[in-house]
Amino acid sequence: MTSERQPILSVEGVGVRLAGREVLREVSFGICPGEFTGLIGSNGAGKTTLFRVILGLQVTTSGKVLVAGRPRSRRNPLIGYVPQKFLLDPDMPLRARDLVGLGLDGHRFGIARPSRARRALIDEMLAAVDAERFADARIGTLSGGEQQRVLIAHALISRPKLLLLDEPLANLDLPSGQEVVALLARIAAEQGIAILISAHEMNPLLPVMERIVYLVDGRAASGTTEEVVRTDVLSELYGRQVEVLHIHGRVLVVAGPGDGGEAAHEHAGPLVGVQIVQ
Amino acid sequence: MNDFLAPVFESGFFTSSTVQVALLVGGIVALVAGTVGVFTVMRGQSFAAEALGDIGTTGGSGAYLIGVGPLWGFVAISVVAAGAMEAIGIQRPRGRDLATGIVLGAALGLAALFLYLYATQSAHTGATVSILFGAMFDIPSSTIPLAVLLGLIVAGIVAVLYRPLLLSSVSAELAAARGIPVRAVGALYLLALAIAVALAAMTIGTILSTALIVGPAATALRLTRRPGAAMLAASLIGVGATWLGIVLAYDSYAWPPVHHGWPVSFFVVTIIFALYLLSGVPGLWQRRRVASRPVAPAVAGTGDR
Numbered sequence: 001m002t003s004e005r006q007p008i009l010s011v012e013g014v015g016v017r018l019a020g021r022e023v024l025r026e027v028s029f030g031i032c033p034g035e036f037t038g039l040i041g042s043n044g045a046g047k048t049t050l051f052r053v054i055l056g057l058q059v060t061t062s063g064k065v066l067v068a069g070r071p072r073s074r075r076n077p078l079i080g081y082v083p084q085k086f087l088l089d090p091d092m093p094l095r096a097r098d099l100v101g102l103g104l105d106g107h108r109f110g111i112a113r114p115s116r117a118r119r120a121l122i123d124e125m126l127a128a129v130d131a132e133r134f135a136d137a138r139i140g141t142l143s144g145g146e147q148q149r150v151l152i153a154h155a156l157i158s159r160p161k162l163l164l165l166d167e168p169l170a171n172l173d174l175p176s177g178q179e180v181v182a183l184l185a186r187i188a189a190e191q192g193i194a195i196l197i198s199a200h201e202m203n204p205l206l207p208v209m210e211r212i213v214y215l216v217d218g219r220a221a222s223g224t225t226e227e228v229v230r231t232d233v234l235s236e237l238y239g240r241q242v243e244v245l246h247i248h249g250r251v252l253v254v255a256g257p258g259d260g261g262e263a264a265h266e267h268a269g270p271l272v273g274v275q276i277v278q
Numbered sequence: 279m280n281d282f283l284a285p286v287f288e289s290g291f292f293t294s295s296t297v298q299v300a301l302l303v304g305g306i307v308a309l310v311a312g313t314v315g316v317f318t319v320m321r322g323q324s325f326a327a328e329a330l331g332d333i334g335t336t337g338g339s340g341a342y343l344i345g346v347g348p349l350w351g352f353v354a355i356s357v358v359a360a361g362a363m364e365a366i367g368i369q370r371p372r373g374r375d376l377a378t379g380i381v382l383g384a385a386l387g388l389a390a391l392f393l394y395l396y397a398t399q400s401a402h403t404g405a406t407v408s409i410l411f412g413a414m415f416d417i418p419s420s421t422i423p424l425a426v427l428l429g430l431i432v433a434g435i436v437a438v439l440y441r442p443l444l445l446s447s448v449s450a451e452l453a454a455a456r457g458i459p460v461r462a463v464g465a466l467y468l469l470a471l472a473i474a475v476a477l478a479a480m481t482i483g484t485i486l487s488t489a490l491i492v493g494p495a496a497t498a499l500r501l502t503r504r505p506g507a508a509m510l511a512a513s514l515i516g517v518g519a520t521w522l523g524i525v526l527a528y529d530s531y532a533w534p535p536v537h538h539g540w541p542v543s544f545f546v547v548t549i550i551f552a553l554y555l556l557s558g559v560p561g562l563w564q565r566r567r568v569a570s571r572p573v574a575p576a577v578a579g580t581g582d583r
Contacts, residue, residue, distance in 0.1 A: 081451075083455070091319075092448065111441070137503075
């Protein structure tokens with residue numbers, strides 16, 4: 001196996017039990033350098049828990065996680081992370097560039113010594129996410145999309161090999177979301193950084209997503225979109241008949257014809273909520 | 279003394295050792311309070327600061343009762359209370375108010391007892407007022423070494439923790455993802471806050487101490503965009519308000535109605551409050567400008583009023 005194709009992340013049979021509930025069951029998938037992977041699932045499917053597992057913040061009950069071939073650890077410099085729903089108070093005395101700087105050395109003790117090299121690196125990261133225009137603005141006064149870009153710069157400045165983004169599109173309007181997706185695809189292609197991005201809706205990611213990890217109730221199917229987003233694969237994952245429809249370049253997952261009655265009704269909420277939109 | 283400044287500084291101001299101690303200790307305390315206060319406001323822990331201050335009443339009255347300097351009492355009880363808050367769960371968003379409130383209630387009950395015992399045992403009736411509202415001109419010079427030491431401890435904690443503390447104050451999630459032990463950092467910060475509150479309690483009183491922690495910081499947050507600059511501004515505002523308060527209180531010995539001097543705390547807190555109000559004026563103006571932009575054409579176009 002060449003080092004180029006060694007997976008940057010491999011999740012092998014991971015299970016997590018929280019307060020007696022199985023949040024993740026036998027989840028396995030791998031991510032290679034520079035790959036753009038979507039982690040798709042409805043709310044409560046286990047996406048955030050899976051991120052916490054990869055970050056080393058969540059204890060697993062089974063399985064293992066390897067980052068670049070080694071067991072996961074806390075503060076792994078190979079992983080950058082952008083958390084969900086990040087909205088700061090406008091009064092927070094912190095400029096966009098300050099937050100990016102904290103991505104570089106926020107875990108170190110003491111006060112950052114300003115240097116030309118540090119400043120140049122921060123400027124470079126701000127430029128990489130097209131954030132120079134508001135580099136000196138208070139972070140809390142920026143729009144959701146702008147804050148998202150600053151957070152990506154915050155995560156990128158430590159030169160990670162894998163970038164995790166938890167629902168980065170959740171609070172954005174469509175154009176801002178498309179901008180962020182295009183930016184991430186560019187970063188993956190240009191810098192060879194693998195990207196794992198969670199979303200409850202796969203359509204905005206379809207143009208750039210190379211692989212998909214589809215989570216339903218803590219169980220996962222993974223592979224290329226063609227391999228996973230299929231009627232038979234998803235029906236097995238959901239444990240009942242669903243149908244994958246392709247309409248005008250969009251993918252819809254709907255409850256299948258054979259799945260009527262009470263049982264379907266019980267699950268209709270999350271299922272329809274997953275992919276039927278727009 | 280310069281004739282021009284004579285009306286400002288009443289005679290004897292600079293030669294009075296009481297004033298000198300007040301200026302020195304008050305200045306150190308305000309520096310520390312301003313620095314710590316910026317994090318208090320960023321972390322949304324103003325209520326915890328207020329509670330730690332109020333709890334100081336218990337320590338201060340206990341110190342009077344056993345006859346040691348009140349600063350010892352303030353610091354001891356404040357640190358113990360901070361530990362109790364941490365243990366009950368101040369770092370969980372929902373546990374925060376609860377932890378603070380429970381510890382506060384328990385401690386103030388003790389304060390009631392101590393103040394009662396002290397009042398019945400002693401002819402000295404000023405203790406309650408000194409504890410609650412401060413005694414800037416009653417600080418013995420023997421307290422200076424302890425005050426300096428405590429100030430250095432607080433400054434040391436903030437300086438060493440600066441970056442991890444800043445990142446975990448911005449977002450605990452981001453900090454945790456960087457491998458920062460968020461809980462331990464928060465606990466150490468709470469210790470620094472407890473000591474700073476105790477120092478402030480000594481100068482302007484237990485129930486006013488939060489004003490010196492939160493007030494200058496809140497004002498500084500309105501004026502600056504950078505955390506370091508906010509801390510510098512908050513410290514300067516705090517020191518300025520404290521020193522001006524001392525000058526005015528000294529001058530007020532010559533003022534009506536009683537010719538006995540007005541309380542320093544009154545001046546310090548009022549100046550801080552006035553500065554906070556003033557610092558809001560530019561923002562108010564900006565907001566009005568922003569708000570008026572979309573409104574103006576709509577009113578002109580529809581005229582439905």
